[in-house]
Amino acid sequence: MAVTPENLFFAPCSRSNKENTFPQFQNTVLDGIDPDAYDEAPDFDHDRISVWGVVSGNKAKWDHMRPGDVVLFYTKQRMYTHAARVVETQHNADLARRIWTTYDEGRRVADLDEPWPYIFYLDRVEQVDIPSPDIHADIGWDTYYPQSFTRVIDRRREKILERYGSIAACLRHHRQDSSVEDPVEADELTSELLESDTAEPDLTADDDEYETQRRRTRSRAFRDAVRTAYDEQCAFCGSRRETIAGTPEVEAAHIYPRSENGVDDLRNGIALCKFHHWAFDSGWATLTPSHEIEIRDKPDREAYDDLQQLDGKSIHSPAQERHTPGAKFIEAHREFHGFDD
Ligand SMILES: [Zn+2]
Structure with missing residues (x-):
């Protein structure tokens, strides 16, 4: 366990709306990229590495990102479907342009006028299916969707750490709760x-x-x-x-x-x-x-x-x-x- 608690990030990946970033999520997070195919990418010991990025408007949040941090991907209504762990970060606009070129049936989308130059590499990508209202309630949010790429600020993350002890324990709690009929009864048993x-x-x-x-x-x-x-x-x-x-x-x-x-x-x-x-x-x-x-x-x-x-x-x-x-x-x-x- 790291001494400094990990950051928790929320990354929205719309399946619809104009952004429709879900195909990109599928391509570069779920499937991953071959790091050897991109000269500017760091060396990884893996054949594939998962990668995601954000626009410059989100740089201040990205600046906090460290290896070991956790990213939850919001790809379905009211659901963080996937979790992943940050391995490394990199700022490189040319690389970003090459990784995320065209999508949405080949059309270039407005967002990509500025691609996602604030890049982060991920491993341990895992389906978690955590209902967003549940984890948002933990940090005192009453919305069910993350409006944009979000870093859970210290004061809110503290609520999670107080209640569960760690980010990992919080995620585990919500996963299990959604998978049984009656979590309280299960704990009693x-x-x-x-x-x-x-x-x-x-x-x-x-x-x-x-x-x-x-x-x-x-x-x-x-x-x-x-x-x-x-x-x-x-x-x-x-x-x-x-x-x-x-x-x-x-x-x-x-x-x-x-x-x-x-x-x-x-x-x-x-x-x-x-x-x-x-x-x-x-x-x-x-x-x-x-x-x-x-x-x-x-x-x-x-x-x-x-x-x-x-x-x-x-x-x-x-x-x-x-x-x-x-x-x-x-x-x-x-x-x-x-x-x-
Ligand atoms: Zn064994």
């Missing part, structure tokens, strides 16, 4: 799971317990509880990656599978990165009763060195003993994948 008592859990849950419409809320609660218990770290490799919007990459795996009605209990959960989740669910890996990783022995397969290295290592355990994998679930996972045959 998460706490319940984390505080569950020590009574012996059942292996499976009766599906009648979970009405279909509450299933998503329960899934989120389980996921959040497992991520929290493991401090957002993969129990196998210890990785702690996250997206630009601060969403941990680490996933919540059921030890005894959800597809077999494995219960939503912390002791039936383990936090794993995508690769190790896959390895665990597909039966390449399991746990021993003493919480070591066991990798299936397949001498005829050579492509699994990465996995084999984990064999016999202890997992990165949750801080609290009561959140660690339960013996009954480990046994069920081993049996389900035929480890002790």
